[in-house]
Amino acid sequence: MKGSEIIVDSLKQEKVDKIFGYPGGAVIPIFDTLHSNRDIEVMLTRHEQGAVHAADGYARTTGKPGVCIVTSGPGATNTITGLATAKLDSIPVIVISGQVPTSYIGTDAFQETDFFGLSTSICKHNYLVKDIKNLPNIIKEAFHVATSGRPGPVTIDVPKDVSLAELPNYKYPKKVDMAGYQPVIEGNMKQIKKLAEAIKKSSKPVLYTGGGIVTSGAEKEIRKLVEKVNIPTTTTLMGLGTLPYDHPEFLGMPGMHGTVAANYALTECDLLIAIGTRFDDRVTGPPDTFAKNAKVAHVDIDPAEIGKIIETDIPVVGDAGDVLKKLINILEPKAKNGWNKKTQQWKSRYPLKYDQANSKEILPQYIIDTLNDLVDDAIMVTDVGQHQMWVAQFFHFKNSGQLLTSGGLGTMGYGLPAAMGAAASKPGKPVINVSGDGGFQMNIQELTTCALNNLPVKNILINNSYLGMVRQWQELFWDKRYAKTSLRKPGQNPEDNTPTNYCPDMVKLAEASGVKGLRANKPEDVEEVLKTGLEYDGPVVMEFFVRETENVYPMVPSGKPINEIILGDEQ
Amino acid sequence: MKEKHTIIIKVTNHPGVLAKISGLLAQRGYNIESAIAAPTENPDVYKISVVVEEDDRGIQQITKQLNKVVDTIKVTDISHKNNYVVREYLIIKVKVNNENRSDVFELMQVFSAKALDVDSDYIMMELAGTQRKISRIIKLLKPYGIEEYVRSGEFAMSE
Ligand SMILES: Cc1cc2nc3c(=O)[nH]c(=O)nc-3n(C[C@H](O)[C@H](O)[C@H](O)COP(=O)(O)OP(=O)(O)OC[C@H]3O[C@@H](n4cnc5c(N)ncnc54)[C@H](O)[C@@H]3O)c2cc1C
Numbered sequence: 130m131k132g133s134e135i136i137v138d139s140l141k142q143e144k145v146d147k148i149f150g151y152p153g154g155a156v157i158p159i160f161d162t163l164h165s166n167r168d169i170e171v172m173l174t175r176h177e178q179g180a181v182h183a184a185d186g187y188a189r190t191t192g193k194p195g196v197c198i199v200t201s202g203p204g205a206t207n208t209i210t211g212l213a214t215a216k217l218d219s220i221p222v223i224v225i226s227g228q229v230p231t232s233y234i235g236t237d238a239f240q241e242t243d244f245f246g247l248s249t250s251i252c253k254h255n256y257l258v259k260d261i262k263n264l265p266n267i268i269k270e271a272f273h274v275a276t277s278g279r280p281g282p283v284t285i286d287v288p289k290d291v292s293l294a295e296l297p298n299y300k301y302p303k304k305v306d307m308a309g310y311q312p313v314i315e316g317n318m319k320q321i322k323k324l325a326e327a328i329k330k331s332s333k334p335v336l337y338t339g340g341g342i343v344t345s346g347a348e349k350e351i352r353k354l355v356e357k358v359n360i361p362t363t364t365t366l367m368g369l370g371t372l373p374y375d376h377p378e379f380l381g382m383p384g385m386h387g388t389v390a391a392n393y394a395l396t397e398c399d400l401l402i403a404i405g406t407r408f409d410d411r412v413t414g415p416p417d418t419f420a421k422n423a424k425v426a427h428v429d430i431d432p433a434e435i436g437k438i439i440e441t442d443i444p445v446v447g448d449a450g451d452v453l454k455k456l457i458n459i460l461e462p463k464a465k466n467g468w469n470k471k472t473q474q475w476k477s478r479y480p481l482k483y484d485q486a487n488s489k490e491i492l493p494q495y496i497i498d499t500l501n502d503l504v505d506d507a508i509m510v511t512d513v514g515q516h517q518m519w520v521a522q523f524f525h526f527k528n529s530g531q532l533l534t535s536g537g538l539g540t541m542g543y544g545l546p547a548a549m550g551a552a553a554s555k556p557g558k559p560v561i562n563v564s565g566d567g568g569f570q571m572n573i574q575e576l577t578t579c580a581l582n583n584l585p586v587k588n589i590l591i592n593n594s595y596l597g598m599v600r601q602w603q604e605l606f607w608d609k610r611y612a613k614t615s616l617r618k619p620g621q622n623p624e625d626n627t628p629t630n631y632c633p634d635m636v637k638l639a640e641a642s643g644v645k646g647l648r649a650n651k652p653e654d655v656e657e658v659l660k661t662g663l664e665y666d667g668p669v670v671m672e673f674f675v676r677e678t679e680n681v682y683p684m685v686p687s688g689k690p691i692n693e694i695i696l697g698d699e700q
Numbered sequence: 701m702k703e704k705h706t707i708i709i710k711v712t713n714h715p716g717v718l719a720k721i722s723g724l725l726a727q728r729g730y731n732i733e734s735a736i737a738a739p740t741e742n743p744d745v746y747k748i749s750v751v752v753e754e755d756d757r758g759i760q761q762i763t764k765q766l767n768k769v770v771d772t773i774k775v776t777d778i779s780h781k782n783n784y785v786v787r788e789y790l791i792i793k794v795k796v797n798n799e800n801r802s803d804v805f806e807l808m809q810v811f812s813a814k815a816l817d818v819d820s821d822y823i824m825m826e827l828a829g830t831q832r833k834i835s836r837i838i839k840l841l842k843p844y845g846i847e848e849y850v851r852s853g854e855f856a857m858s859e
């Protein structure tokens with residue numbers, strides 16, 4: 130069998146039914162083989178960054194690895210940001226890249242880059258196929274590594290001559306044989322008993338969970354744990370939805386833009402149980418100020434996460450679901466106590482709020498809140514910035530894995546292509562992408578891909594005519610010096626909040642790309658535009674001109690302990 | 701407290717694995733004093749020895765991060781283990797003259813260093829031994845004038 134045929138057959142064996150890609154010289158053989166196959170659909174994006182984020186969105190939606198095929202050199206380097214995005218959020222993305230023929234490697238040949246070297250530090254693992262003999266094993270391993278243990282991106286660099294070479298007696302391997310790679314899944318019972326003991330003794334416990342619960346599919350167990358011992362719970366950006374927003378013990382998101390209740394609880398607790406979360410600095414602030422008085426238990430599938438940021442008293446290595454099942458089994462039920470009451474008081478005293486009634490301009494929070502009434506279940510995708518935080522704070526997350534967002538790398542330009550990948554997986558529910566006017570323009574070319582493939586992505590464009598998140602920092606910490614954060618046309622009246630001040634005209638741009646364009650300028654129009662957009666059969670851009678200087682609160686200034694919270698004017 | 705540790709990493713002999721390991725150590729900002737890599741009796745396995753100076757927490761992190769590399773088979777910090785033979789190798793070129801040549805020869809005898817090349821104004825010698833021994837001879841040869849030396853970095857084998 131030919132190399133390119135082996136690749137396509139291997140993908141079928143791995144049950145891949147959709148690929149995102151962009152062709153070029155070094156991968157013509159692979160695209161050619163794909164062209165005559167019936168099982169795998171190849172979606173041509175308009176940029177390789179679009180393809181890799183789409184694969185990421187597909188992976189997050191389906192739980193299956195997302196596959197992306199690109200050519201050598203510039204095609205491969207265009208996937209770098211997407212790989213780093215997937216690495217930091219632990220998403221199984223597989224990039225198959227073309228490479229110059231083996232005999233040309235190292236000669237600065239046309240469209241040669243050392244993609245293996247370039248992608249090493251931003252992937253879980255990487256391969257360069259130097260000999261067709263190794264191709265089947267490499268693909269098998271790549272899928273195994275990407276999806277097992279702590280998932281992550283993997284690259285496979287395939288020189289053109291390998292795609293064209295013949296391998297007699299090809300058989301796709303059934304098993305992998307990797308000497309040193311054996312993720313620990315089962316939690317150690319002795320440690321779990323210690324954790325149970327600590328929960329029994331604790332009077333002020335907090336459960337702090339994250340993306341690992343989504344990966345593990347352990348949302349049911351989390352809920353059982355919370356309800357068995359009545360433990361106040363906070364969930365990172367990456368874990369939103371693993372405990373429903375309206376669960377009585379849910380305190381909201383922790384950290385820089387988290388709720389007061391969550392941050393106070395983390396600061397005052399005597400036992401911190403971290404499960405499937407990695408103590409990101411957006412959450413902890415300076416680590417020596419975080420949960421200072423607490424005994425710390427950390428359950429994570431990646432041993433390197435334990436003790437990385439803060440000292441851990443009870444480490445448990447293993448899959449969250451496995452550990453939780455065992456833990457719940459041996460735990461004695463615990464009733465609510467004064468601590469539950471205290472956290473509830475924080476919750477009611479410091480709710481997240483906004484005041485649309487007293488504003489003539491649309492407030493971004495109002496858009497998200499209105500959306501809550503219009504959709505029952507949806508896949509929510511965001512770009513990066515203020516709007517991302519407003520979605521995190523105000524959208525009513527009910528299901529695990531419901532939010533697709535670039536948390537770790539904070540990649541502007543992620544939202545639209547990721548939403549496209551989610552829609553391509555036909556999830557059977559609406560896919561809503563909330564974006565800022567800055568980030569939306571970073572991969573706006575993918576509107577065309579949505580139009581041509583009839584991917585009904587519902588884009589909610591929150592246009593504040595600023596790089597809002599950076600403007601907010603400038604307002605609060607840089608003396609209101611708005612250095613290069615305005616996206617308006619120069620020389621326009623800053624009081625005039627209309628599209629004429631703004632370039633490009635997003636509605637026209639959407640329409641020109643074959644996507645429906647809608648716009649709201651006034652609060653009264655918000656619901657109507659959302660309704661029309663959601664009901665429309667196809668991709669839509671709904672643009673909302675919002676109050677330009679609206680800020681995200683609460684906010685913990687960077688470098689401060691998380692109980693030093695700025696609440697903002699209206700609160 | 702920061703202390704020197706010798707860490708032995710057994711890896712699958714895949715292309716790029718050395719770059720991966722050294723890239724990882726550099727990326728995470730660890731202080732590498734030396735690193736050597738060599739094939740082993742098993743053609744599929746490579747052994748890398750690194751000497752790093754870190755405190756206990758740093759060493760724990762390094763070991764965990766190294767273990768996380770998919771190609772890694774085993775990571776051992778041998779610093780506090782006494783069932784390992786640890787050696788370093790040195791080649792050094794020292795300036796000499798007619799007055800002090802015999803002093804240098806004497807020193808070489810004490811250390812069991814072997815002459816590789818001798819000329820009227822220098823001696824080149826080799827020596828294998830513990831890191832302490834190597835450092836000691838360098839210190840003692842310094843007053844004569846050292847023209848050049850190379851140290852291999854530590855490598856080790858369990859007894
Ligand atoms: C502008 C901006 C602002 C932000 N502000 C905030 C904020 O205010 N609050 C906030 O929370 N975040 C915020 N973030 C996100 C933040 O940067 C991090 O991405 C996020 O906090 C990390 O989430 P996590 O700890 O759940 O870890 P993830 O990155 O989701 O990592 C998952 C962890 O679970 C482990 N794991 C994986 N699989 C399993 C398994 N099967 N079993 C057990 N463990 C497993 C992994 O090893 C890893 O340690 C912000 C991001 C941006 C871009």
Ligand SMILES: Cc1ncc(C[n+]2csc(CCOP(=O)(O)OP(=O)(O)O)c2C)c(N)n1
Nearest residue numbers: 514515516539541565566567568596597598
């Ligand atoms: C690729 C990239 N470049 C720069 C940044 C830094 N950055 C973070 S948020 C932000 C502003 C985003 O503005 P916009 O997309 O309009 O969203 P808003 O904050 O206004 O909601 C910038 C520039 C980033 N996260 N990603």
